[in-house]
Amino acid sequence: MRTIAFGSGAWPRLGRALVTAALLFTGGISAAPAAAQPASPPPAADPFYTYDQPLTTTAAGAILRSRPAPFAFADLSTPINSTQVLYRTTTQQNTPTSTVATVLSPLIPGPTRLLSYHTAYDALGSQCNPSYTLTGHADNRGAIAEQAVIAGYLAAGYTVVVPDYEGPDLEWTIGRQSGYAALDGIRAAEQILGLPASTPVAMTGYSGGSVPSEWAAELAPHYAPELALIGAAAGGLPVHxxxxxxxxxxxxxxxxxxxxxxxxxxxxxxxxxxxxxxxxxxxxxxxxxxxxxxxxxxxxxxxxxxxxxxxxxxxxxxxxxxxxxxxDNIMGTAGTPTVPLLLAVGRSDPIGDGVMVTRDIEGLARQYCDRGVPVTYAQYDRRDHAVAFAAFQAQAAQFLADRFSGAPPTTNCVSVGPGNSLAPVPVPAG
Incomplete structure (x- = not known):
């Protein structure tokens, strides 16, 4: 088992650069006050989010409607070009539904690097949706921290799509549905931006955001084979x-x-x-x-x-x-990823990081290694779930930069232990 410690001088250079870019971006990109941003209703009261026409003959990822939207912090507006798209996706039961994604374009021109970033909004109410919080309504440290990371990727020249992957009914931790929403959000982003299918795409997410990241990697080979996925980074995963x-x-x-x-x-x-x-x-x-x-x-x-x-x-x-x-929501049961993976988790006690079970993530990494997937497994010892967020973001930034640069995939499968069994639990008789 490989343990990666992040301490003095150990953060990858690009990770430090991304965090620095986020701080510069959020601290000095515009002097415009937040009051200049128009008030907007929460999704539950916003008709943009509701689509009542039949979807059975609509292709997955098709755009149903779109509109411009601000990308703003509570006390800071930005000149980032932001578009919200309502698009068709698929439920856990394989029926059509719709959800919203936010498509963000960088200020720096250059070859498109499309990143599907999955926030840990972990919500039961639509006021928590990233499509709403990214417009200046983030009201907790977690949402603000993730928006700062997104800002860092934008400052580094990435194009970013952020899906409301829990769907219209806020179905938190539901695996395949979250993965479908992520993949269809990428399809919608490519359509709204006029990007070819050959556009390189990667995915990343921590904690709740690891759910669409990991499941989408499993589902992509048969659900969205046309996407040019090049890698996925997932940290703090609820595997089982x-x-x-x-x-x-x-x-x-x-x-x-x-x-x-x-x-x-x-x-x-x-x-x-x-x-x-x-x-x-x-x-x-x-x-x-x-x-x-x-x-x-x-x-x-x-x-x-x-x-x-x-x-x-x-x-x-x-x-x-x-x-x-x-x-039905055990990771690793829907398919085998065909792209390099970064799977990471903290460990602050003998079981895990306080909420995620460390050996479950190691067990998932071992399964994928045995199936031939190039996996990098990272364990952040003495880091609980909240503290491991920063370590993951730094390592994910370097991992993603390597994938977009065409660097050969790395793996530490030789040192990944067996981890926990991920077998289904017995289902009691009804």
């Missing part, structure tokens, strides 16, 4: 939620994700939650169903999985529909 559940159960900082995942699975799979939720579980599900992750992750310290259910259940994984849905 059946392993994350006992890890965060009782946690101080992350137990609030338990009722939030119940909301997402109810939306995506139609699970009848009254059949198994306890009275408290039902109250918590109702309380979080329109929130962003910063509002619920640490709100219920000490909450356990067992508290969410009523007898005869002792865990959400005792519920047949929930266990089957978890199995």
């Amino acid at each position: 939620l059946a392993h994350n559940l006992p890890y965060v159960s009782g946690s101080t900082d992350w137990a609030g994700v338990i009722p939030a995942v119940v909301v997402a699975y109810r939306r995506a799979y139609g699970i009848e939650t009254p059949a198994f939720l306890s009275e408290r579980g039902a109250q918590l599900v109702d309380a979080v169903e329109t929130l962003c992750i910063g509002q619920f992750a640490a709100k219920y310290p000490g909450l356990t999985d067992a508290e969410m259910v009523r007898p005869p259940y002792n865990s959400l994984l005792d519920v047949p529909g929930a266990a089957a849905a978890v199995n």
